[in-house]
Amino acid sequence: MRLAQPAFAAVALAASAPCVSGFVPPLLQQSASASAPAAASALQSTTEESEIALNPIVSAVKISKTVEIFSLVKQMEAEGIEVTSLCVGEPDFPPPQAVLDAASRAIVDCDTRYTAVTGTADLREAIAEDLKRRKNLEYNPQTEIVVGNGAKQCVYQGILATCGPLDSVIVPAPYWPSYPEMVSLTGATPIILETKEEDGYLITPGALRGLLRENDDAKLLILCNPSNPTGGVHTEQRLRELAAVLDEYPNVAVLADEIYERLVYNDDPAEGHVSFAAISPSMYQRTMTVNGFSKAYAMTGMRLGYLAAPARLARATTTIQSQLTSCAGSISQAAGVAALRDVPEEELEANVKVMREKRDYVIERLRKMPQVNLKVPPTGAFYVLPDVSAHYGGDDVALCLDLLKQKRLALVPGSSFGAPGTVRISYATSMEELELAMNKLEEFLLED
Numbered sequence: 001m002r003l004a005q006p007a008f009a010a011v012a013l014a015a016s017a018p019c020v021s022g023f024v025p026p027l028l029q030q031s032a033s034a035s036a037p038a039a040a041s042a043l044q045s046t047t048e049e050s051e052i053a054l055n056p057i058v059s060a061v062k063i064s065k066t067v068e069i070f071s072l073v074k075q076m077e078a079e080g081i082e083v084t085s086l087c088v089g090e091p092d093f094p095p096p097q098a099v100l101d102a103a104s105r106a107i108v109d110c111d112t113r114y115t116a117v118t119g120t121a122d123l124r125e126a127i128a129e130d131l132k133r134r135k136n137l138e139y140n141p142q143t144e145i146v147v148g149n150g151a152k153q154c155v156y157q158g159i160l161a162t163c164g165p166l167d168s169v170i171v172p173a174p175y176w177p178s179y180p181e182m183v184s185l186t187g188a189t190p191i192i193l194e195t196k197e198e199d200g201y202l203i204t205p206g207a208l209r210g211l212l213r214e215n216d217d218a219k220l221l222i223l224c225n226p227s228n229p230t231g232g233v234h235t236e237q238r239l240r241e242l243a244a245v246l247d248e249y250p251n252v253a254v255l256a257d258e259i260y261e262r263l264v265y266n267d268d269p270a271e272g273h274v275s276f277a278a279i280s281p282s283m284y285q286r287t288m289t290v291n292g293f294s295k296a297y298a299m300t301g302m303r304l305g306y307l308a309a310p311a312r313l314a315r316a317t318t319t320i321q322s323q324l325t326s327c328a329g330s331i332s333q334a335a336g337v338a339a340l341r342d343v344p345e346e347e348l349e350a351n352v353k354v355m356r357e358k359r360d361y362v363i364e365r366l367r368k369m370p371q372v373n374l375k376v377p378p379t380g381a382f383y384v385l386p387d388v389s390a391h392y393g394g395d396d397v398a399l400c401l402d403l404l405k406q407k408r409l410a411l412v413p414g415s416s417f418g419a420p421g422t423v424r425i426s427y428a429t430s431m432e433e434l435e436l437a438m439n440k441l442e443e444f445l446l447e448d
Helices: 005-016 026-045 056-060 065-078 097-108 121-135 151-162 178-185 205-214 236-246 281-286 311-324 330-341 345-367 396-407 431-447
Strands: 145-148 168-173 189-194 218-224 253-257 287-292 305-308 423-426
Touching: 056 178, 065 396, 097 330, 121 145, 121 305, 121 330, 145 151, 145 311, 151 178, 151 218, 151 253, 151 287, 151 305, 151 311, 168 178, 168 205, 178 189, 189 205, 205 218, 205 236, 236 281, 253 281, 281 287, 305 311, 345 431, 396 423, 396 431
Parallel strands: 168 189, 168 218, 218 253, 253 287
Antiparallel strands: 145 305, 287 305
């Protein structure tokens, strides 16, 4: 609708006025006052249910249980109810000072314009340098790296670029709840690859081969390493075993979600994280590596991630992104360059040490709780997925809801991760909060 001239003038005046809190131009005040009854009437007339049909795909997609519970927690807190929450994977430490300084400089220097769809040249070059130095992976920053609005967007674009109707995607369980839903959004079918608690919820070569034999339409394997929600880490030897299986199926691509790769707690350097694309030349050619800045650098709200892949795959994801969101935020990208180039390794290692202490504390407390099992301790990320199936008849959803109601403690039911009878605990919070949470959980289970 075209604005009448007086209203347009008011908007123009508002735009040119100083940024003073509470300032409303007189003309805009008059316009708002005069149009208030009409606005109320318009609002009232739009409260009826719309008859517009929705895309059938939307009805098949579930809301993220983690987001649902987090929203409930925020609603309770808004009502003045104090809640202890271990449901969201967000570090409790601030971003490094170098990151904050770079973001501030970008704002002051008015570095606020659109960038190339794939990201600034500086950031893509910094990513390429980091991958080569730490992961022994070489990518052309001009054609093989795509910067997106968080790793989550990059994951979805990687799936959409390679899969569609009549394709199936292998999703190992337990899984991040968004994986199967993203697959469904592309029109493809998620095929769940079950793993075992006694194996640390890691993929075994036999299980992968068996599922590939049964599903000749498999187009993609999603490999989250380290794993959300289990914290499990596939060693280099295990990755080589999986690669040997995939060599038998050359048409299956791999999406390697490595967002937690800096958070690994093994004492032996040989047991550290290895990128799947670095396993062999054949795996390099078919792997899309996704990473980002949310977990290691605590830049969750800056929404910055990337996908690195051979040019053909990177070009496909670029095409998709160009029609969806264009570029990531320029200020976040400037902060990303500083994260990769200016943050000392010692600062990141100190954060890993603190996170490991939190993990050890949670594991110690869980092992003392009645009928709680944790057969293989996690060695990465910042999650624990204990088996609590001896309680509530294995109904993890009811357990989590009652835990929230009775003890004001928020955990995520494992069934939303494809692991019924478990709960996911995020220990990415303060030790004080962890102690309070473990006390509440132990009290609750003793009362069951």
